[in-house]
Amino acid sequence: METRIDRIKKQLHAASYKLTPQREATVRILLDHEEDHLSAEDVYLLVKDIAPEIGLATVYRTLELLTELKIVDKINFGDGVSRYDLRQEGAAHFHHHLVCLECGAVDEIQEDLLEDVEADVEKRWNFQIKDHRLTFHGICWRCNDLGADKPEKDA
Amino acid sequence: METRIDRIKKQLHAASYKLTPQREATVRILLDHEEDHLSAEDVYLLVKDIAPEIGLATVYRTLELLTELKIVDKINFGDGVSRYDLRQEGAAHFHHHLVCLECGAVDEIQEDLLEDVEADVEKRWNFQIKDHRLTFHGICWRCNDLGADKPEKDA
DNA sequence: TACCAGTTAAGAATGATTCTAAATAATAAG
């Protein structure tokens, strides 16, 4: 079976870039932390464990390259740091986020949800949508004491 | 008639802050540029014209204060600068933005559009929504040569 | 071997934002 890394390697080659050891190490870290929303600094510290000779600037350049190729998404929750997420394979659009104002947790919504809204906007504002960013700020299920359990698995 | 400034003054007083001359000058600039999406630096340069002795740090502090009081919204389009928008009076939620990938123009959508989506998210993810951020990236009506005219006025 | 384009590390440079210290203005008490 073709691994995720192999497919990323092909994507790089298709754009005539190489999967250098530094880039591979960076991608591996991203794969190992798919659930998190790592900052460039976070990635750097983690990559150093498996490739100690790497430089911070290289991590930045790699993340920028992966963003250009739509392999990762660069997100900004307004806290002054850019965060990087592996994009779901085959996803046309950026996924959404739920940011908890209490505990700071960031959960993801993989579903689109915006199909109707987008059609409406394209028509009425004559705007050709290429991508979107949607973030909800509020209180997550963990902080909402009302005896609720984790809901995403039920959805 | 009570002016917008008066009402903002009351909001400040209600939170036991004062409308100092520097704060008033800053608010006036924001009122005069409601259509734009000014960065802190932009605001600073404009405020200096009417209150030359103001410091950049004061502008930052003022904008931060106004953000806390929900008088302005702090936005981040991912270009490394925070921008500030006067919130529509009475608006419960943040308004949305259309960012053009061609010309960089930023248009606003004042309508909510997300009522149905929010109800769905609150129920299924057990997440109590306080606010949202929605930005569409694409090609605006100006850059879309297909002979279209400004659509927002028709909406 | 010598060359060439792509890639890298290290650290300097930049740019936005926040912090610090001292000065100033407003407020309250006597």
Next chain:
DNA sequence: CTTATTATTTAGAATCATTCTTAACTGGTA
């Protein structure tokens, strides 16, 4: 009206994330 107290301000230093610069290194190739 003074004096003490507190909030607010300025200017510039400090910080933090990010990008740039330079020189070194790599792999492929004539």
